[in-house]
Amino acid sequence: MSQVRASKQELKRQRDALARFRRYLPTLQLKQRQLQLEVRRARAAREASAAAEVSVRDEVAPWIALLAELAGPLEPGAYLEAVAPRVGHESIAGVEVPTWEGLEMRRAVPDLHATPPFLDDALDVLARLAALRAELAVLEERERRLGAELRTTTQRVNLFEKVKIPEAEHNLRRIRIALGDLQSADVVRGKMAKARARAREQSA
Numbered sequence: 001m002s003q004v005r006a007s008k009q010e011l012k013r014q015r016d017a018l019a020r021f022r023r024y025l026p027t028l029q030l031k032q033r034q035l036q037l038e039v040r041r042a043r044a045a046r047e048a049s050a051a052a053e054v055s056v057r058d059e060v061a062p063w064i065a066l067l068a069e070l071a072g073p074l075e076p077g078a079y080l081e082a083v084a085p086r087v088g089h090e091s092i093a094g095v096e097v098p099t100w101e102g103l104e105m106r107r108a109v110p111d112l113h114a115t116p117p118f119l120d121d122a123l124d125v126l127a128r129l130a131a132l133r134a135e136l137a138v139l140e141e142r143e144r145r146l147g148a149e150l151r152t153t154t155q156r157v158n159l160f161e162k163v164k165i166p167e168a169e170h171n172l173r174r175i176r177i178a179l180g181d182l183q184s185a186d187v188v189r190g191k192m193a194k195a196r197a198r199a200r201e202q203s204a
Contacts, residue, residue, distance in 0.1 A: 004171045006178030014175060018168035025160045032157050034093045035150040042097075042143035049139050053132040060125050063118070080123050081106040085134040095149040100138045103131040 004010050086101035105127050 004175060006175050008179070011172070011175045011179065014168050014171045018165065018172065021160050021164045021168060025157070025165070028153060028157045028160065031093050032150065032153045035095075035146060035153055038092050039143065039146045039150055042139065042146050046136065046139040046143050049132060049136045053129065053136065056125060056128050056132065060122075079108045079119070080126055080130075082130050082134065085138065087138055092146065093149065093153075095145055097142045097145050098138050099142070100135045103134045105130070 004014065083104040083106050085103050088099040088101050089096050090099055091097075107123060107127070
């Protein structure tokens with residue numbers, strides 16, 4: 001803990017600092033609670049998206065081997081191509097986070113005579129999987145940013161609660177005691193000076 005001078009100026013400085021810390025702390029605590037809620041929501045959304053992807057994979061597992069029949073014509077982008085994910089942004093508790101808005105897909109109409117009938121269903125599933133993967137990446141980034149801001153805010157709350165406020169309170173007590181001791185010493189010195197002056201007057 002830093003040394004503090006026993007002066008009225010330092011007393012005012014520590015008093016102002018304590019008032020400032022106590023004024024800022026509720027705002028930080030409110031931000032911390034808001035971020036905790038948003039991190040829980042982001043985690044739930046991310047877990048739901050991951051579960052949906054697993055569900056789609058389980059759904060197609062029995063017939064995924066049929067795609068082997070398309071080994072020749074099913075080149076990347078031949079029938080289905082992800083153009084671009086649509087990602088927005090919003091500010092939550094002062095941190096900018098991405099929002100998922102969808103995935104633009106380019107889909108070609110297959111030749112009905114040259115492709116098996118299940119191709120349309122396969123393309124639907126692949127489109128869903130591509131969208132879920134892109135969504136999951138955005139949700140993971142959203143959770144990461146909110147989690148990082150929550151850690152920073154929690155560190156600041158702890159700093160104010162456990163270090164800055166107790167330190168300022170301790171410094172104020174020390175300064176008040178020191179100033180009180182100085183004032184008492186001044187009173188004693190004043191009384192001694194008066195006593196010496198009276199003694200000199202009497203001896204004169």
